Each structure stands twice: as structure tokens, then as C-alpha cells.
Amino acid sequence: xxxxxxxxxxxxxxxxxxxxxxxxxxxxxxxxxxxxxxxxxxxxxxxxxxxxxxxxxxxxxxxxxxxxxxxxxxxxxxxxxxxxxxxxxxxxxxxxxxxxxxxxxxxxxxxxxxxxxxxxxxxxxxxxxxxxxxxxxxxxxxxxxxxxxxxxxxxxxxxxxxxxxxxxxxxxxxxxxxxxxxxxxxxxxxxxxxxxxxxxxxxxxxxxxxxxxxxxxxxxxxxxxxxxxxxxxxxxxxxxxxxxxxxxxxxxxxxxxxxxxxxxxxxxxxxxxxxxxxxxxxxxxxxxxxxxxxxxxxxxxxxxxxxxxxxxxxxxxxxxxxxxxxxxxxxxxxxxxxxxxxxxxxxxxxxxxxxxxxxxxxxxxxxxxxxxxxxxxxxxxxxxxxxxxxxxxxxxxxxxxxxxxxxxxxxxxxxxxxxxxxxxxxxxxxxxxxxxxxxxxxxxxxxxxxxxxxxxxxxxxxxxxxxxxxxxxxxxxxxxxxxxxxxxxxxxxxxxxxxxxxxxxxxxxxxxxxxxxxxxxxxxxxxxxxxxxxxxxxxxxxxxxxxxxxxxxxxxxxxxxxxxxxxxxxxxxxxxxxxxxxxxxxxxxxxxxxxxxxxxxxxxxxxxxxxxxxxxxxxxxxxxxxxxxxxxxxxxxxxxxxxxxxxxxxx
Numbered sequence: 001x002x003x004x005x006x007x008x009x010x011x012x013x014x015x016x017x018x019x020x021x022x023x024x025x026x027x028x029x030x031x032x033x034x035x036x037x038x039x040x041x042x043x044x045x046x047x048x049x050x051x052x053x054x055x056x057x058x059x060x061x062x063x064x065x066x067x068x069x070x071x072x073x074x075x076x077x078x079x080x081x082x083x084x085x086x087x088x089x090x091x092x093x094x095x096x097x098x099x100x101x102x103x104x105x106x107x108x109x110x111x112x113x114x115x116x117x118x119x120x121x122x123x124x125x126x127x128x129x130x131x132x133x134x135x136x137x138x139x140x141x142x143x144x145x146x147x148x149x150x151x152x153x154x155x156x157x158x159x160x161x162x163x164x165x166x167x168x169x170x171x172x173x174x175x176x177x178x179x180x181x182x183x184x185x186x187x188x189x190x191x192x193x194x195x196x197x198x199x200x201x202x203x204x205x206x207x208x209x210x211x212x213x214x215x216x217x218x219x220x221x222x223x224x225x226x227x228x229x230x231x232x233x234x235x236x237x238x239x240x241x242x243x244x245x246x247x248x249x250x251x252x253x254x255x256x257x258x259x260x261x262x263x264x265x266x267x268x269x270x271x272x273x274x275x276x277x278x279x280x281x282x283x284x285x286x287x288x289x290x291x292x293x294x295x296x297x298x299x300x301x302x303x304x305x306x307x308x309x310x311x312x313x314x315x316x317x318x319x320x321x322x323x324x325x326x327x328x329x330x331x332x333x334x335x336x337x338x339x340x341x342x343x344x345x346x347x348x349x350x351x352x353x354x355x356x357x358x359x360x361x362x363x364x365x366x367x368x369x370x371x372x373x374x375x376x377x378x379x380x381x382x383x384x385x386x387x388x389x390x391x392x393x394x395x396x397x398x399x400x401x402x403x404x405x406x407x408x409x410x411x412x413x414x415x416x417x418x419x420x421x422x423x424x425x426x427x428x429x430x431x432x433x434x435x436x437x438x439x440x441x442x443x444x445x446x447x448x449x450x451x452x453x454x455x456x457x458x459x460x461x462x463x464x465x466x467x468x469x470x471x472x473x474x475x476x477x478x479x480x481x482x483x484x485x486x487x488x489x490x491x492x493x494x495x496x497x498x499x500x501x502x503x504x505x506x507x508x509x510x511x512x513x514x515x516x517x518x519x520x521x522x523x524x525x526x527x528x529x530x531x532x533x534x535x536x537x538x539x540x541x542x543x544x545x546x547x548x549x550x551x552x553x554x555x556x557x558x559x560x561x562x563x564x565x566x567x568x569x570x571x572x573x574x575x576x577x578x579x580x581x582x583x584x585x586x587x588x589x590x591x592x593x594x595x596x597x598x599x600x601x602x603x604x605x606x607x608x609x610x611x612x613x614x615x616x617x618x619x620x621x622x623x624x625x626x627x628x629x630x631x632x633x634x635x636x637x638x639x640x641x642x643x644x645x646x647x648x649x650x651x
Contacts, residue, residue, distance in 0.1 A: 024157045027495045031164055031502065035115060038506050039177070043108045045512040046178030048528035050100070050561045052359040053077075054180035058099070058564060059354050061085040071353035073287045075299040075363035080235035081182035084110065096565060097535075100180075100525045107177040110184050114171075117191035118163040118455070124198040125463045126156035128425040131202050153411045153465045153490045162402075163459055165498035169398060172505055174447035178524060182236045187452040189233040190243060194429055194456060196226035197251045200269060201259065201424050216265075220272060226251075227273035231280025238298025239439075241281070246435055248273050254428060292367070299363040301443070302371070308444045309381045310371035315358065315557075316346055316575055317366065328371040336365050340597045343588065344575035347601055349547065356560040356570050378442070388445040389437070392454070395447065398501075399458050402493055410486050411465040426460040433457035465490075532629035534565025540626065540635060542605050547571040549603035552581035552610075555633065562607075562633065572601045574608075582610035586618035599638045606636040 060082035063071040072079055088106035089099070129152065154162065171177065175184045199222040230247065233240035252270040255261045288296045306312040311326035319332055336358065339345040346358075354360020393400065433456035440449050467486045512524060521527045542548065548563075549572035550556040556573050563570050574594055578584040585608070588594060598606055608625075609632050615621060625634040 021155055021157065024155060024161070024491050024495065027499075028157045028161055031161060031498050032115075034502055035164065035168070036112070038502050038509075039108060039111050039171075042171075042505050042509040043104050043111075043177040045509045045516060045524040046104065046176050047512065047524045048100075048526075048530075049176065049178045050180060050528070050530070050559060052356060052557060052560055055355050055560050055564055056360050057082050057085060057180055057182070058103070059360055061089065063353065065089065068353070069287075070291070073284070073291050074361050075288055075292065075296060076303070076361055077300075078182070078235050078237055078298065079284065080232060081185055084185065085180070096567065097531065101523065103180050104177060104525055107180070107184065110188065111171060111177060114167060114184055114188040114191075115164060117188040117195070118167050119160055120195040121191040121198075121455075122159045122163040122459055122463075123156060124195040125425050125429070125460050126159055128198045128202055129463050132423070132425060151467055151487070152463065153406060153467050153487050154462055154494065155487070155491070158491045158494050159459065159463050161498045162462055162494045163455070165494070165501045166396075166399060166455060166458065168498070168501040168505055169396065170451050172501075172508065173395065174451060179448075181448065183448040183451070186233055186236045186240060187455075189229050189236060190240065190452050191455070193226050193229035193233060193244075193247060194432070196222045196229065197247055198425060198429065200226070200251050201254060201428065219269065223269040223272040224276045227276025227278075228280060230273075231277040234277070234281040235284060238300050241297050242301075242439060243432070243436060244277055246432060248277070250428060250432065254424060258424065299367075303362060303366055303369065304443050306366075306369050306371040309377055309442070310374075311377060312369060312371065316344055326371070327374045327377060328369050331368040332365070333367045334364065339572070339601065340594060342590075343594065345594060345597050346573050346575060348571045348573070349601070354569070355564045356556075358573070359557070359560070381443070382441060385441040385443075385445045389441065389450075392445070392447055392450060396454070398497060399462075402497060403462065405493060406462075406465055406486075406490050409489050411467065411490065413461070413464055414466055423464065426464045429456040429460050528561075529629070529631040529633070530559060530562040531565060532631050533562035533633045534567075536628035536631075536633075537562070537566040537568070537605070537607070537635060540605070540628075540637075542566065542568060542635075544568070546604055547602060549574065549598045549601065549606045549638075551585065551606060551608040552576050552578070554581070554609040555607055570607075572598055572603050574598065574606070580611065580614055581608055582614040582618050582620055586620050595636075595638065604637065604639055606638055607633060608636075609633050 056077050060072055060074065060077060060079060063069075064079065064083060064086050072082075084106050085103055088094075088102040092102040092105065094102040171184075175187070200219060226247070230240060230244040234244060248270055252266050255269070256263055256266045285297055288298065306326070306328050307314045310328045312328045312330070313321070313324035313326075316336060316338075317324055317330065317332070318335055318338055319330065322330075334350050337347040337350065339347055348357035348365075351357040351361060351364050358365060433453040436453035436456070437445075437450050440446075440453075516522070516524055516527050519527060538544075544567040546568045548568045548570055550563075550570050551574035553576075556570065556575075560570065576584050585591065585594075595606070607628075610620075610625075612627070612632065615625065615634065623636060625636050627634055
């Protein structure tokens, strides 16, 4: 050997690749150790981010605790994430005023579960990649050092680091720990399912790549694990049903048509995965079908298609309002009861569950909406979703910038002439990711929906990057030198990306902590006027469990958590889709009739969100509206006739 780095490696008994792997492994362990306190610190100071979806999941958790199974079975929201929230109730014993902190901590543990899923997925990608390369492209007698021109740029530890870095970045944006949403749990379960799916594609023990092979017993275990993970994913969101069918069918076709396994073996594994999936998901499908009196797997997909593509009205749809049907046939079984036509006053008492029944189970008030396919409407929505996809990619530039840098340094994606079997670690998860993105693209694309599809495409793509072959006769560039340089540079870039992502999370959390301490809050979840609204409404004497009324979009729909904090249900809504609710209400010629209609429903109070300046200069100032704390929420007592007394504007 003529080169000092190689001579030093020989002198120590290690190769440059082994040395690089050693420091990369140390960086990986450092990131794993730092991940826990950084995530905990971020969770403590993540801002308040509750909406109607979150309140519905909290309500279902309460119903599980009280064994009200008829309310738990819900065609729009599925029960696994509420069950996780219930675990948080059991572990931390919160009050209604402190329950949100318990749910933040549940999200912290789900994040750690996500991290484990990312590690499992990247490990499966690497093992299948190495098995495919050693078994089909390189003789077993040759080592990776002797085939450096074909070696991959990122090692398994490098790919694990990249996965964790991208997960941390996603948790800073669309999957923050303060969002009471099931998307992070769904992502973790799908990644575990994909890990098992890739394990099924690995060669048998007797193959040439023996060190990467698995026995038939472990293959059966992987099929069972895949089915179980997909079953729990379905209990998280109904969208996972489509992914489950695609994953089970896709891996079966790959094993039969590409890997040339016997049809009987493929059928047994597919059946095992299907049976495990059905054992987990089947009871809920049966309960849901019994409730709806038809075979039903969940209605969230069909309803969102009706709302976003069919242009069917989302709220307050009545059977005679044909102009609001869009391209749907509407034969509602139990529509919202309209109490007054102008302005619209609606009752939700037909559904006896939920803090805000109209959003607790959207399928109840919108049952029997069938949307017809219209190409023009679908194309218009797809064009909008295409814009959202591009926006997602622009909002996640780190991976693409890193990919461009590695390509500039000489890494290449070499698919030409390679068989599908040798590239299955890339093509199979990438195909699933593309299909998932396309399914969402037909209806509605949100960043939290497509993150798992993004990871399924991007991580195998980085795993497939290979180093440039170096065959120069120059003594300064021996065989393998260019590849070692590329691999070292790629590992350093990935390690830097991951550490910078962790540092940015800690910096953001520290900045939030500073801002919250200035406003007098020790944790992020406390920083919301909703707590003041709920406490003030309780102090005003409204009985716990009362059915109250609300007016305006802000008070009724944007964030109904104040209702839950006050311990009330909102079963009557005065619909005023207006930015200046106080002005719109004061301009109504039949305002007294509106109050009387709400009173007849038995609501002890009517709550709205007004601009205090508008309220002080309007006739409403003499109707008894009482300000709830120092917020923009006001309450009008409705027991008896509305009083004609000056408003309590400040407390």
C-alpha cells in the first residue's frame, strides 16, 4: 500500500470503512440519547393547537372510559388514538383543566414510538438492499471493499440518522407534539408495517446472501407483524384500509412474479397477514356495519370527497336545499333540525354524544350522501392538490438539497439494467408512497397526511445512491479512494443535518419558553384564552352537563375546547357566517325571535365571540351580554326573558 490512510488502517487492523462506521455509530447513539430530552423540552413548550378534531378524540376517550360503546363506534373518527389518550388519563390522573398536559405527554411517547418505527424501517431497507446486492450483483467471495465501485454511499447507520433527522424536522412542522391528532400514531404503525413488508422480500437462508437471509418461520412472523400493524393502523384512521390492501397485495405480487416464490408459499403468507389484519380490524368493522345497517369501513373518505370534490355543503345541509348538494345525491337520514330559517338556527340534539355533536360524528348528520364522479370537478381539485404537493416539497427542502449535494459529489442512482428484485428495497415502498400521495391528491392534501408517504419514498431513494467507480491508474487515487471520499462526505452531511435538526428544535422550544414566561405561562399548552372562557362560564353558574347555544363561526367551530373546559355541550347553533358577529347580530330585525328560539331548546346561555369595541357601540350592550374573563367571548343568560340592563364589559 502506498497511501498513508490505508497504511494506518492496516497498522490498526481496521479499514477506512470500518473507521467511518465506528464514528457514525457513535453519532447515531448520541442523536438517540439527545432525542429524548429535546423532544420532552419541545413538548413542554409546544404552543396550544386544539381544534374540533382534537375535542372529538377527547370525547371518544371519555366514552371509552365510561364504556359507552355506542358512542365510541364512530364512522368518522376511529378509536385507537382516543384509547391512547385514555391511557394518559390513567397514567397522569388529570383534571379537566389539566388534561391537555396529559395528552401532550401521550404525544411525546408516540413520538418515541415513531422514532423506533423509523429505525425499524431504515434497518429493513438496508438489510434488503444489502441482501439484493450481495445475492444478485456481487459474488459472495468478494467483499464490499473489493467492489467499492458498486457500494452504496450511505451505510445503515447513515440511513438511520437521515430518517431520524427527517422525523425531527416533520415534528417541528406538521406533526408537532401539541397537536391532539392521530397522524403521528398512524405514521409509526405504517412504517412498522412497511418494515415487515420489506422483511418478507429478503432471500431465504440457503440463498447466496446467506448472512442477510431469513427462515420461513421468521418470514411467517413478519407477515403476522405486518397484518397486526396494518390492523392497528386501520383502528387509527380508516385510510389505512386502502394502504393495507395495497401493501398485502403488492408484496404478494412481488414475491410471486419477481422473486419467483411458489404460489402456495405466497398465498400462505398473504393469508396470514390478512387474517392478522382482520383479527384486529374486523370487530370494529362489524360494530360499525351493525350501527349503519350496511357494510361500512368508515365514511371519512367518502364525506371528504363529497365536500372537497363534489362541492357538497359541509355544514347545515337540509334535504330541501338542492342548490347546496353539488354533484351528490342527498337523502339524509337524520339531518340537523332547523329551528329558524333566517338566520339559520340549528339543533344537534339528535346525537346525544360529544361536546359539539355536529363535529363529533359528521357521518351522523351527513349519512346517505352519494357523490357522482364529474371529471371537471375532479380535475379542478387535483390541480389545487398539485399546488399543495409542490408547496409541501418546498416546505421540506432539506432532503432535496442534501440529495442534490450528494449527486454533485458523484453519487448516482443506477437503476438501468437492474432487476426489480435487486431494487425492491427502493421500488416497493416508493410505489406505495406514490399511491398514498395520489389517493390523498384526489381529495385533500395536508402536510400531516402525506409525511409517511414522503418518508417511504425519500429514505429508500437515499439508500439506493451508489458511489462513483474509481479505476484511475494514478498513484494518488487508488481503487476505492473516490468512493471512500463520497461515503465519508455523505455520512458527514447526514450527521450534520440530524444534529442541526435537533439543535433547531431545542432553539425553537427555548424561544417559545421565553415568550410564554413573559406572558406568565410555564408551559405552552396553558397559553390560550380558552381556559379563561371555560372557567368564567363555570363561575357564571351554568350547570355542568348543560346543553347550551353558541353563535358565530369562531365560538361554534374554530375551537370548541372552551365548551369541554366548561363541562357543557353545544347542541344549538345560531349560524352567522360573518367576520363582525356583533354587527351582524345587532342588525337582525328578528333578534328577539332568535333568542326565543334558542330558549325553547332549553339552552341556559348563548355564547358568542365579538369584538369588544363593536359590542359597546351596538344595541347588544343593553341586552345583558357578559364578558367571559378578559377574552373576546361573551355569554347571554337566557333563563327568562333577556334582561335589558347594561352589559358587564370588564371584570
